[in-house]
Amino acid sequence: FMGISHEKLPLVSDINKVKFCTIKEMFNLEKEGPYIIAGPCAIESLEYAEKIAQLLKGNNIKFIRGGAYKPRTSPYDFQGLGKEGVKILSHVGKKHNLITVSEVVDGSEVESVAKHIDMIQIGARNMQNFELLKRAGASGKPILLKRGMSATIKEFIFAAEYIALQGNKKIILCERGIRTFENKTRNTLDISSIPIIKKETQLPIIVDISHSLGRKDIIQPIAKAALAVGADGLMVEVHPKPELALSDSRQQLDPEEFQELLGALEA
Ligand code: PEP
Ligand code: MN
Numbered sequence: 001f002m003g004i005s006h007e008k009l010p011l012v013s014d015i016n017k018v019k020f021c022t023i024k025e026m027f028n029l030e031k032e033g034p035y036i037i038a039g040p041c042a043i044e045s046l047e048y049a050e051k052i053a054q055l056l057k058g059n060n061i062k063f064i065r066g067g068a069y070k071p072r073t074s075p076y077d078f079q080g081l082g083k084e085g086v087k088i089l090s091h092v093g094k095k096h097n098l099i100t101v102s103e104v105v106d107g108s109e110v111e112s113v114a115k116h117i118d119m120i121q122i123g124a125r126n127m128q129n130f131e132l133l134k135r136a137g138a139s140g141k142p143i144l145l146k147r148g149m150s151a152t153i154k155e156f157i158f159a160a161e162y163i164a165l166q167g168n169k170k171i172i173l174c175e176r177g178i179r180t181f182e183n184k185t186r187n188t189l190d191i192s193s194i195p196i197i198k199k200e201t202q203l204p205i206i207v208d209i210s211h212s213l214g215r216k217d218i219i220q221p222i223a224k225a226a227l228a229v230g231a232d233g234l235m236v237e238v239h240p241k242p243e244l245a246l247s248d249s250r251q252q253l254d255p256e257e258f259q260e261l262l263g264a265l266e267a
Contacts, residue, residue, distance in 0.1 A: 011161060011164060011165075012157055012160045012161050012164045012171070012201050012202075012203060013157055013161065013200060013201060018169070019169070019202070020164075020169045020170075020171065020201075020202050020203055021142075021169050021170045021171075022204060022232075023035050023172060023204045023232055023233065026142050026170045026172075027062070027099050027118070027142070029062060031062075033232045033233050034227050034231065034232060034233045034234065034265075035062065035063060035206070035232060035233035035234075036061050036062075036063065036233060036234050036235075036236065036262075037063040037064075037065050037101055037144075037206065037233065037234070037235045037236075038052075038056060038061055038063070038064065038065065038235070038236045038237070038238050038258065039052050039056070039063075039064045039065035039066045039101075039237070039238060040052060040065075040066050040067075040237060040238065040239045040245065040252065041066075041067060041070075041210075041237050041239070041245060041247045041248040041251075041252060042066065042067040042068070042070050042078065042080050042081070042085070042245075042246060042247050043066040043067065043068050043080070043081055043085035043086075043088050043089050043102075044081070044245070044246055045088070046088050046091070046092075048239070048240050048241075049066060049088045049089060049091075049092045050092050050095075051240045051255075052064065052066075052092075052238060052239070052240065053092040053093070053095065053096040053098060054096070055238070055255050055258065056096070056098060057096045057097075057098065059258075059259065059262055061098075062098065062099055063098065063099045063100075063101055063119075064089070064092070064093055064096075064098040064099070064100055064101070065100075065101040065102070065121070065235065065237075066085065066088075066089045066100075066101075066102060067080050067085070067102060067103050067247075068080050068081055068082055068083070068084075068085025068086045068088075068089065068102050068103075068113075069082060069085075069102075069103055069104060069105045069106070069109060069113075070103070070105075070247060071103070071105050071123050071125045071126070072247065077247065078246040078247055083112070085102070086102060086112070086113055086116050086117060087116070089102055089116075089117065090116035090117060093117075093118070099118045099119065100116075100117045100118045100119070101117070101118065101119040101120075101121055101144055102117045102119075102120070102121060103120075103121040103122070103123050104120050104121070104122070104132070104136060105123065105125075105126060105132075106132070107131055107132050107135040107136075110132075110135045110136050110139050111139065114139040114140075114141045117141075118141070118142065119141060119142040119143070119144050119172075120136050120139065120141050120142070120143050120144070121143075121144040121146065122136055122143060122144070122145045122146060122159075123146050124146045124147060124148050124149050124176055124211070125148070125149075127145065127146060127147060127148035127151055127155075127156065127159045128148060128151065128155065128159060130159075130162055133145075133159060133162040133163050134162055134163075134165075134166060136163065137162065137163035137164070137165070137166030137167075137168040138166040138167075138168070139168075140167075140168060140170075141170070142170035142171070142172065143163050143168060143170065143171050143172070144172045144174055144206075145159060145160055145163065145171060145172070145173055145174065146174045146176050146208065147173070147174065147175050147176055147177075147178070147190075147193070149176075149177070149178055149179045149187060150178065150179055151178070153190075153193050153196055153197065153200075156173065156193070156197075157197070157200065157201060160173060160201070160203060171203055171204075172203070172204050172205070172206060172232075173197060173201075173203050173204070173205040173206070174205070174206050174207070174208050174235060175189070175190060175193050175194060175197075175205060175206075175207050175208070175212070175226075175231075176207075176208035176211045176212050176235075177189045177190065177208075177211060177212030177213075178190050185212065185213050185214055185215065186211065186212070186213060186214020186215070186251070187211065187212050187213075187214070188212075189207070189209075189212040189213070189222065189226075191225060191226070191229055192229075193205075194207065194226065194229045194230050194231050195229055195230055198230050204232040204233075205231060205232060206231055206232055206233035206234055206235055207223075207226035207231045207233075207234055207235070208234075208235040208236075209222050209223050209226060209234055209235070209236055210235065210236050210237040210248070210251045210252065210253075211235075211237075211248075211251070213251065214248075214250065214251050215250060215251060216250075216251055216252075216253055216257060219236070219253070219257075219261060220260075220261060220264045223236075223261060223264070223265060224264070224265070227265070236253065236258070236261065237251060237252040237253065238252060238253045238254070238255065238257075238258040239252040239253070239254065240254070240255065241254070242254050
């Protein structure tokens with residue numbers, strides 16, 4: 001067995017060959033980064049989604065996130081609104097001219113989500129779901145690929161390679177922390193992965209400061225650290241009433257805390 005030839009394909013790790021899109025190119029943006037992708041953990045209602053869309057618009061944020069298909073650890077927890085969630089996110093995104101990001105957990109949903117949502121998120125739990133990666137990559141949509149919670153950087157890059165092999169050059173990586181023995185944070189943010197990935201690939205990478213920490217009291221210094229080591233942007237969860245959120249209640253910022261974070265980054 002000789003393996004397949006990669007010669008004309010866009011290899012993520014072949015940094016000198018095929019050019020991948022920057023985030024700016026992917027979405028025809030005017031501004032250089034850092035880019036902020038913000039929004040609730042899950043889309044829960046039109047009313048909440050509308051509130052967050054207005055908050056983002058008012059702060060000149062271009063991207064809105066929100067899960068419709070939620071990969072929950074417990075099957076008894078809120079699983080997301082599914083199709084209805086996609087519909088709501090797409091509606092507020094179009095209304096406020098925001099770029100929408102939402103996770104797909106099953107290959108059979110890729111095409112229907114791709115029809116309505118601007119960027120498909122592959123979550124940490126599915127980073128090595130290779131059939132899902134192939135199907136998402138083949139949609140031609142920009143893909144936000146999160147690092148698996150037990151994945152090495154090499155495995156992370158290989159996962160991106162699966163998407164790239166579909167001819168997809170619109171890939172954004174997302175470091176969201178890995179599992180270690182430390183339990184003061186939800187995951188341990190591997191800050192070194194950012195400069196390493198910058199060195200070894202041409203792919204943009206952002207840092208999810210919400211899922212890596214699982215708490216919000218230290219979000220400002222960590223956000224600054226992520227940008228200081230060269231991240232192209234941040235993902236952060238914001239909810240109109242975090243205490244009532246149906247998922248990740250403890251880590252989601254309220255609108256005021258979100259604005260404080262933006263102010264701290266500006267300074
Ligand atoms: C998310 O971003 O909604 C999410 C579930 O994060 P992760 O896949 O990183 O756990
Ligand atoms: Mn979440």
